[in-house]
Structure formats: structure tokens, C-alpha cells
Amino acid sequence: MGREKKKYQSGAATNFITRASAVKKLQLSLVDFRRLCILKGVYPVQPNNPAQANKGKRAIRTFYRSKDILFLAHDPIINKFRAHKIFARKVKSARHKKDWTRLERLSENKPGYTLDYIVKERYPTFVDALRDIDDPLTMCATFGAMKKNAKVESRLIPICSRLTMEFMQFVIASRALKKVFLSIKGIYYQVEVQGQTITWIVPYLFTSTRPRDIDLRIMSTFVEFYSTLLGFINYRLYSTLNLHYPPKISLIEKSRTTDESDTSTSFCMDKEEEQERVAAMTLDLAKVSKEPIGDEDEEENVQDEELMADGTLDTEAVQEAKEERDKEKKFKNLFEGCKFYLAREVPRETLTFVLRCFGAQVSWDKTVFIGATYDVNDESITHQIVDRPQQKKEYLSRYYIQPQWVFDSINARLLLPVEEYFPGVVLPPHLSPFVQEKEGDYMPPEKKTLLNRQHGINAAKPEEGKENEEDAEEDEEEGGNISEDEEESHLTEVEERHLSQLQRKQDMERRSKQQEIKDTSKLSVEAGEVKPVDVVYEAEKEARMERSLQEMMMTKKRKRLYQKLMKKRKTKQKQVRKLTSRREQYDSEQKTQKKKLKTSAK
Structure with a gap:
């Protein structure tokens, strides 16, 4: 006879442990236990059978794996927690007794730990x-x-x-x-x-x-x-x-900005000045050694040439890789050669980081923050980023743009037209670059125009179409100012249409009378008419029949999965139709508002 197995001595009851039991086993406070679990990466788990893990009790408990708690029990940081607890008790006692010499000695010997x-x-x-x-x-x-x-x-x-x-x-x-x-x-x-x-x-x-x-x-x-x-x-x-x-800042950049730092306002002490200049992110960092590391592009080109000579790689694949590399290199130097000046009201740190990542030079007013490299009077500035409709003094040698132009250009991977981002202009929608539309998904018209710009196809057609539509609307609005000759020609056209409609009605009545006479007459054989066949409708009908036959041959499991996929596709199509109708409604509302503004201006 085998030994009888006791209840809750194996399985989930031994694999999991409650939080109260774990705290008691490790001899720590709840705060220290939580801190230890965070540092070591041990998190609560939910067992499949909580009642069995809790040994038959139905109360809600937080469970941990028993092997994780055993792993924590041997960690040396637990002793550091206990030493800090003793240190806090001694500090409290010395402060209560006003023993300042002991308190100073304890603060100098405060226990610490590293992670x-x-x-x-x-x-x-x-x-x-x-x-x-x-x-x-x-x-x-x-x-x-x-x-x-x-x-x-x-x-x-x-x-x-x-x-x-x-x-x-x-x-x-x-x-x-x-x-x-x-x-x-x-x-x-x-x-x-x-x-x-x-x-x-x-x-x-x-x-x-x-x-x-x-x-x-x-x-x-x-x-x-x-x-x-x-x-x-x-x-x-x-x-x-x-x-x-x-x-650290390189010596060349530091010497270049010494004159500017003397005249600029002192924001901090001399010890912190270099740290603040590094935090400004406008200057290049110093290197450990001046020896250049091998250029990656040259090494890759040499490898491509060797592989092409050996014939191990297809020439088309190598050409595609080279084109992709050139595009990536061009994207990394998107703002190369551009000099930006940031106004006071724009987010300085964000724009500096983003622009410097693509090779641009950035500066601002010296009184705003340390690290400015040139003034607003510099004639070589190409772009000035502002967020106000009017400026006190404007320079003809630079573009005044809103901050969104920078972010949209990066996401589009090309320099967008600055006319759409001038101060005071209503900005285009800021599209998320993390959303990738699949086949059948809704794509806003702005995304379509952006894709066309990226591929260089019909980049100006949407704008021209909008202008033509607006011109046509303006013509319709100005229809009240027509000359008398145009009115007469319009009336004659209307009369001709009315007469043609009357003639069609008379022809239809005559044909119906002839058909009635034929029906009442004796039977006779006449030549038949060939009915036109709709090829698209017939192809769709045949495809539906094939799909229904395939669905009949499926197993129940696959049929349920197929129906679930079709249901998902239908809901997706419904959502796309809903979004397109909303966009059309929004565009129509915008057009009516523009018309009202034009009429009020006149």
C-alpha cells in the first residue's frame, strides 16, 4: 500500500506563496519588500486556480512564485535594508537626546548600497x-x-x-x-x-x-x-x-563661443557653465582621441564591390541597397546648411534637439538661455521659428514659419512647402507617423497628398483641383452679374431642353400605343434582340458562388474562423465609410464657411 497523499502538499499550493507569507519569511517590512521586488524585477502572478494556491480559502490574495521568494532571500541588498533601518533608529534616538556629536558621526557613516x-x-x-x-x-x-x-x-x-x-x-x-x-x-x-x-x-x-x-x-x-x-x-x-x-564641449567650439559668453548674461557659476552649455545642445561634443574611426559608408561600398566582383550577390539587390542607403543618408542631412533662430515663445529644448539631429544650426536670444551661438541680426539665418502672427522686425532673407513645419518635414522625410506654415496661417493636420494604413483602411486626403509628394507624383494636382473648384464656386456666386445677351442665350437653352423633353414623352406614348395594337393582333414571329451582358456583375456572381461552395466544404472550426474574419472585414469597411462621410461633411461645412466669409467681405 502506498502512502496516502496529503492535501495542499503539492501543485499550486506549494508553487505559489501569498504576499503576507513572503514578507514574514524574508523578515522585512511591506515597504522594503515592495522595494526589493521592484529592484530585482519580481512581480505578482495570478495562478490558474487561486483557491488551490490559497489552500482552499476563497479570500482575495496577492500571490508570488515560491522560487522567486527563495531567490530574493539570498540577496545581499536585504542586509543593506536592515542596516539602514538600524541607522534610522540610532538617528532618531540621538536627535531625541540632542546628542549632536553622535548625530554628526552617524550622518558621516550613513550606510549605502549600489545597484x-x-x-x-x-x-x-x-x-x-x-x-x-x-x-x-x-x-x-x-x-x-x-x-x-x-x-x-x-x-x-x-x-x-x-x-x-x-x-x-x-x-x-x-x-x-x-x-x-x-x-x-x-x-x-x-x-x-x-x-x-x-x-x-x-x-x-x-x-x-x-x-x-x-x-x-x-x-x-x-x-x-x-x-x-x-x-x-x-x-x-x-x-x-x-x-x-x-x-564635454570640444575646444574648437569652446574657443568660438568665448567672446559671446563674455558679453552674454551670466546664468550660472563658472563650474556649472560647461554643464549648461552641454545641456543647450547647440555645440558639438569633444572626442576622446583625434584618430578618425573608419567611415561606414566607405567600408560598405568596398564590401558591395567585392561581392559584385565575386558574383555572390545579385546586381539588382545591391542597387536597391545602395538606393536605400542614399535615401537614409539624405534623410539624416535633411536640415544640413540651414540656420534656425528660435523665438522666445517656441519650445526651445524640443526644437533644438530635433533640428540638431538632422544637421541644422540653432540659436536664440542670449537672454533666454546660455548656449546661443549667433544673434537675430545674422544675415545668414535661413529660417526663424515663431508662434506669433506679427513680428516687430522682419528680414527678407529668411522664412518665418510655425514650429509644426519642422516636425511635419521630419515625418514626411522631405522639406515641405513653407507657404502652408507661415505665421497666422491655419496649419494642416499633424498626422501621426506611427500609423501605417493597410489595404482597406481609411486614409485621409492629407496623407494621400503627402505620399504623392514623397514619390514625386502629382504633387501639385490636389491644390490645383481645389483652386479650380473655388474658382467655379466664385463663378456661380457671381452668376447674378450676367449680361442681357447671356440671359437670352440661357433662356433659349432652357426652352430647347423643355421642347426636347416634350418630344420624348410623345414618342414614348406613340410606342406604347403601337405595342398595344401588336398584342391585340394575330401571333407572328419577329427577330429577337440580343440582351447586353454585364461582365463585371457576372464575374462577381460567379465568385460569390465559388465562395459559398468553398464555405460548404469547410470544417466547422474553419468556418467559424472564416465568418469571424469576414465579420471583422465588414466592421472595418463600415468604419471606413463612416469616416469618409464625416470628412465629406466637414469639407462641405468648411466650404460654406468660406462662402459666408467672402460674401461678408464683399
């Missing part, structure tokens, strides 16, 4: 860290834009802003920016680093209130780990480009 080994443990390779950098960048950008708060350590805010700025400087140096989108949540950036696509959000620099349902202490624990991870990644990325870390 370097946890980063190496969670991300064994650099590619793994790059894949998971989206959340660290978003969190550090959010905390960097925060105000000082009692629930957040004051040292975390400057660290987060510095790390975010260092990563943005790397993106500028490597020209890795691909897409930008201004949304309600914030500014979306997408870059490509070492084959990995990274997308993060940067909040707007508005004064906002903190939501009460967010626990900043938990978020600061995440930021504590993310800042360590981002520091490792920045150091590795800077070393790949042969740049100093922490970043």
Missing part, C-alpha cells in the same frame, strides 16, 4: 538593456521635468534630467532620430540604435499638478533602478562614438 550588480544580473547583454530602455527614458524624462517634492528624493530630479540630456546628445551625434509626434500625452520620439527601435515620451514643460492616485515613493524606486541602468547604457553608447563621458 550595479542587479543591472548586470537582469541584463546579461547590452542588446537586452537596449530593448528595455523605453520605460527608463520615459520615467527619467518625467521625473526630470518635475518640481521638488517631499515624497521624491531631491537628488533624483537633477540626475534624471542629466541622464536624459546625455542620451539626447548621443542621438544628435549619431543622427539616429527617425520619427517625432506631438500628442496630448507628450512628445513621442523614435530612434534606431544598433538595430533596436526605441520609442519614448517626453512631457511638455507646462505647470501641472500631480495626480493624487499616484504613489511617488513607488515610482521613485523604479527611477532609482532606471537611472543606474541608463547611466551604464549612456557610457557604452558614448564609447562606441569615441566621445567623452560625461560629455
Whole structure:
């Protein structure tokens, strides 16, 4: 006879453990346990059978895997948490007894810990860290834009802003920016680093209130780990480009701006001046050594020539790869040779980062922020970005544009016409570059015109069509001012149409009478008429019959799947029709408004 198996001694009851039991086993407080789980990347799980995992109890519990708790039990950071708890108790006792010498000695010997080994443990390779950098960048950008708060350590805010700025400087140096989108949540950036696509959000620099349902202490624990991870990644990325870390300004750029810094307003102390100039993102960074790293384009061209000589690659494939590479190179130098001047009212940091990623020179008023490289009086400025309809003084040698032109040009991968973005002009819709329309999806007319511009096909036709329509409408509106000869010709045309309609009615009545006489007469054989065949209708009918036969031959499982797909397609088509009708209604409303404005102006 085998031993009888006891209940709840195996399976889910032993594989999972409740949070209260885990805290008791590790001998930690709930705050320290939550902090430890965040740092080590251990999260709650939901078992398939919660009642069995909770040993027959139906109460709602938070479960963890038992092997994860055993893994946490041997971590050395637990001893650091306990040492900090003892230190806090000693500080409280010394403060209560007013023993200031002991309190000073304790503050000098405050226990600390590092998270370097946890980063190496969670991300064994650099590619793994790059894949998971989206959340660290978003969190550090959010905390960097925060105000000082009692629930957040004051040292975390400057660290987060510095790390975010260092990563943005790397993106500028490597020209890795691909897409930008201004949304309600914030500014979306997408870059490509070492084959990995990274997308993060940067909040707007508005004064906002903190939501009460967010626990900043938990978020600061995440930021504590993310800042360590981002520091490792920045150091590795800077070393790949042969740049100093922490970043420094090159001596050439520093000597070029010495005269300007003497005359400019002093924003900070001498020690912090270089850091602020790096944060301005208008100057190139210094390199570790002057020895140039091999040019990637030259190496790739040599490899292509060798492969073509060997005959291992198809010439068409090599030609397509070269064209793609040339397009990418042209896109990276989109604003090369352009000099931009930013007005006070535009977002300085965002526009500087975006423009510098594509080779442009950027400056602003010296009294706004440190790092300005030229004044507004410079005649070589090509574009001035403003967000006001009127300017005090305008220069004929430059374009005055709204900030949206920069972002739309980057997403379109070409320089769009500046006429649509002049100050005071109603801007075109800001389309998201992250939305890729598939076959059958709704595509707005602005996206169609943008695709035509990218391919260079009928770039000016939509605008010409709109102008022709407006001219025709104007002609219709001005129809009241017609001469007498035109009125007479119009009346004669109407009379001719009326007479032709009367003749058609008389012919129809005559034919119907003849048909009645034929029916009443004796039977006779007449020549038949060939009925016209609708080829398209017949082809569609045959396709429907084939589809119904195929559906009859399907199994029940495949038939359900097919019906589900067809239902999804029908709902998609219905949504497309709905959006197109809304757009048509909106366009008609806009036309009526324009007509009213024209009539009121007259």
C-alpha cells in the first residue's frame, strides 16, 4: 500500500506563496519588500486556480512564485535594508537626546548600497538593456521635468534630467532620430540604435499638478533602478562614438563661443557653465582621441564591390541597397546648411534637439538661455521659428514659419512647402507617423497628398483641383452679374431642353400605343434582340458562388474562423465609410464657411 497523499502538499499550493507569507519569511517590512521586488524585477502572478494556491480559502490574495521568494532571500541588498533601518533608529534616538556629536558621526557613516550588480544580473547583454530602455527614458524624462517634492528624493530630479540630456546628445551625434509626434500625452520620439527601435515620451514643460492616485515613493524606486541602468547604457553608447563621458564641449567650439559668453548674461557659476552649455545642445561634443574611426559608408561600398566582383550577390539587390542607403543618408542631412533662430515663445529644448539631429544650426536670444551661438541680426539665418502672427522686425532673407513645419518635414522625410506654415496661417493636420494604413483602411486626403509628394507624383494636382473648384464656386456666386445677351442665350437653352423633353414623352406614348395594337393582333414571329451582358456583375456572381461552395466544404472550426474574419472585414469597411462621410461633411461645412466669409467681405 502506498502512502496516502496529503492535501495542499503539492501543485499550486506549494508553487505559489501569498504576499503576507513572503514578507514574514524574508523578515522585512511591506515597504522594503515592495522595494526589493521592484529592484530585482519580481512581480505578482495570478495562478490558474487561486483557491488551490490559497489552500482552499476563497479570500482575495496577492500571490508570488515560491522560487522567486527563495531567490530574493539570498540577496545581499536585504542586509543593506536592515542596516539602514538600524541607522534610522540610532538617528532618531540621538536627535531625541540632542546628542549632536553622535548625530554628526552617524550622518558621516550613513550606510549605502549600489545597484550595479542587479543591472548586470537582469541584463546579461547590452542588446537586452537596449530593448528595455523605453520605460527608463520615459520615467527619467518625467521625473526630470518635475518640481521638488517631499515624497521624491531631491537628488533624483537633477540626475534624471542629466541622464536624459546625455542620451539626447548621443542621438544628435549619431543622427539616429527617425520619427517625432506631438500628442496630448507628450512628445513621442523614435530612434534606431544598433538595430533596436526605441520609442519614448517626453512631457511638455507646462505647470501641472500631480495626480493624487499616484504613489511617488513607488515610482521613485523604479527611477532609482532606471537611472543606474541608463547611466551604464549612456557610457557604452558614448564609447562606441569615441566621445567623452560625461560629455564635454570640444575646444574648437569652446574657443568660438568665448567672446559671446563674455558679453552674454551670466546664468550660472563658472563650474556649472560647461554643464549648461552641454545641456543647450547647440555645440558639438569633444572626442576622446583625434584618430578618425573608419567611415561606414566607405567600408560598405568596398564590401558591395567585392561581392559584385565575386558574383555572390545579385546586381539588382545591391542597387536597391545602395538606393536605400542614399535615401537614409539624405534623410539624416535633411536640415544640413540651414540656420534656425528660435523665438522666445517656441519650445526651445524640443526644437533644438530635433533640428540638431538632422544637421541644422540653432540659436536664440542670449537672454533666454546660455548656449546661443549667433544673434537675430545674422544675415545668414535661413529660417526663424515663431508662434506669433506679427513680428516687430522682419528680414527678407529668411522664412518665418510655425514650429509644426519642422516636425511635419521630419515625418514626411522631405522639406515641405513653407507657404502652408507661415505665421497666422491655419496649419494642416499633424498626422501621426506611427500609423501605417493597410489595404482597406481609411486614409485621409492629407496623407494621400503627402505620399504623392514623397514619390514625386502629382504633387501639385490636389491644390490645383481645389483652386479650380473655388474658382467655379466664385463663378456661380457671381452668376447674378450676367449680361442681357447671356440671359437670352440661357433662356433659349432652357426652352430647347423643355421642347426636347416634350418630344420624348410623345414618342414614348406613340410606342406604347403601337405595342398595344401588336398584342391585340394575330401571333407572328419577329427577330429577337440580343440582351447586353454585364461582365463585371457576372464575374462577381460567379465568385460569390465559388465562395459559398468553398464555405460548404469547410470544417466547422474553419468556418467559424472564416465568418469571424469576414465579420471583422465588414466592421472595418463600415468604419471606413463612416469616416469618409464625416470628412465629406466637414469639407462641405468648411466650404460654406468660406462662402459666408467672402460674401461678408464683399
